[in-house]
Amino acid sequence: MLTPESLKKIDREVAKYPPEHKQSAVMSALRIAQDEKGWLAPETIAFVAHYLGMQPIAAQEVATFYNMYDLKPVGKHKITVCTNLSCTLMGAESAVEYLQRKLGIGFGETTPDGRFTLKEGECMGACGDAPLFQLNNKKICANLSPETIDAILAGLD
């Protein structure tokens, strides 16, 4: 169900915890699975659960509790914009408007060509660089303006 590379990464996470607490690796394992598959289908979650020797429902609970897991397909690039207070003070609303106009979608939507999904996020602990968004759960793109947004999006496949 997952590639040998993904399994190797999961094994590295498992090794961080006492052998009788493999479940501790479930958050990372789900992240690794999501990176490979693009999103977490129920069968992916079940596979991860079995791999770690835990009940599928327990892994499902984790997948639904934390905001960065995608339980539905998303576009090739997921853009999560922080709209919390510090970012809003620094112009998050204009950045959101610009992104929505440029991509032609609202929050929670994906462009018809499947390239972009736009999400609203909470504080990312990077408020000094506001306004900002997080790209594909990995990279914080800071000090957004129409120009920086254009440049970031132009650099994506």
Place this chain on the structure above:
Amino acid sequence: MANTPKGQNEVIFHSIHLPESWKLANYLSVGGYDALKKVLAEKMPPDEIINQLKISALRGRGGAGFPTGLKWSFMPRNYEGDKYLVCNSDEGEPGTFKDRDIIRYNPHQLIEGMIIGGYTLGAKVGYNYIHGEIWEAYERFEEALDEARAAGLLGRNILGSGLDFDIHAHHGFGAYVCGEETALLESIEGKKGQPRFKPPFPASFGLYGKPTTINNTETLASIPYIVKHGGQKFLELGKPNNGGTKIFSVSGHVNSPGNFEVAMGTPFSELLAMAGGVRGGRKLKAVIPGGSSVPVLPGEIMMQLTMDYDSIAQAGSYLGAGSVIVMDDTVCMVRALERLSYFYFEESCGQCTPCREGTGWLYRIIHRIEHGLGRPEDLDLLDSVAGNISGRTICALGDAAAMPVQGMLKHFRHEFEHHIQHKKCMV
């Protein structure tokens, strides 16, 4: 600024001027790991380290300001079996972004602090729980751990001393409540991050049910300085009962937002000047001095205060994690509170009824006031809902949701009344 502000970059960001300050070689070049070497060479008694922490008046930098020396003394000394040290880098409190920079620019000092912690507390393993949204910092921390292991500073038989201690990074994945220490432990155990009822406290029943000490990133990164220079020197950097420097994250309407490490007790006005002053020379309206969860204070009051636990508490708010959100006179307080209330409503874990239901009530009432549908009785209702959450939940997320509401109504009630009466904003 003509004079260097007191304590600037003294404890944590002392190497930030170096290119690639995060590399082990660069940390060693400024005396990094000297404190650990001193502890190991002198076989410093754990009680002596704890005593220095007490003298230093280091208080927890995660928000509550609990004295670190006292916290460390709660760990059972003669416990047979595993104990754990956990670092809380889950910084998700709106306005807070200092731990990310500690990890990005000085990860080895945090590692050194954690190793000294492991030695003092008798823990063999430490975990650093890193906020899900800052993947790049997580990767950098993992690299720093690899460097430290390769240099014999981490793992088995550290520097040939016989001390075993290893650290692992745990990556969060988007849940503010996991910053609460017992939710964080649940999360490391691979569960939903729902806070545990206390007591038992983590020092007796923590990670995997074992004695555990949890400290904030900045707290642990301050330890090497205290061990190296003594608690007294750290204390004197700040003021009595408020030792050391503090990193203040300044965001919002300032010309140069960012992190500023200065002495505890630095006047707010100086900090504001360091951040370039209020954007566009506008009037300072209000400041949230310690992260979104603490009561807002009007600008005039803030300009009289110094940045330390006691001064801010006397004015009716909290220093929290030192997260300073600056608002100029263009800000509508109803709109600001609406956004914060939405956050707590979103992030409540749903375990306690007063918080799960109350945060929804707060958000909906403020939302309708903001959108011109407020009713005259709404302000009393807000007071009553906030009062009914406070102190009635397992963890302090409920209080964190109530306090901003109470602070806004105390200092900016007229703006809310204006919204209700005139169905529009006064700014």
